[in-house]
Amino acid sequence: MQVEICANSFESALAAQQGGADRIELCTELSVGGLTPSHGLIEKVTSELQIPVHVLIRPRSGNFTYSPAELDVMHRDIEFCKMIGCAGVVSGALNSDNTIAKEKLELLLTAAEGLCFTFHRAFDWCPDAIVALDALLQFPIKRLLTSGKEQTAAEGLSLLNQLLEKSNDQIEIMPGSGINIGNISAFKANNFKSVHLSAGKKIQVLQRKPDVGMHSLRLFEEGIVSTSQKDVISEIVSVCKR
Structure with a gap:
């Protein structure tokens, strides 16, 4: 069984290689489910390491329903990944009802032709996992990253096994979320070809709590997207330019 490490920095990527x-899967901002690095x-990871690099293509948090402008950004990021020599990309798109957005996909x-394509955990928001898998099977997708529609893959193991059987090796089902040394054997015993985990350890890097915080808890609410507003900007500019 292969091990894919969700690496959120060069240090994490190096640890993945050194750890075997x-x-x-290279990304940033694990606190919101990961964003494009x-x-x-x-470039640093792909040029300095030998391990295959698959890059998360997700321009923002909030949801997985993307505008034409956001899809253009994703296309540009994929093109960069191809140019720089990445092995694959990890991405996906949903409709507003959280079904698979086939045209966007x-x-x-x-854009990713020639790269290995993994559909990410947007799948876990789909209302019907079997219907969603049927939709993905229509496309040349290498693997599906999913927790089995639960907070952790261990909790979703029953559905993961159903997806494994349903996929019939047309798409690899890769369990991810909450996988650790204590439960890894269960996934190996159920014949999954690979697993996805971060193997992370939280380290406090501040010597003391700052007087002014940089985290905004109101923006961490699921589904929240903050977008600059033209009318507010215009009003501010008009005051500044008087």
């Missing part, structure tokens, strides 16, 4: 992992980080797959 088979590949990396900077081009600088992608096709655009992403076209």
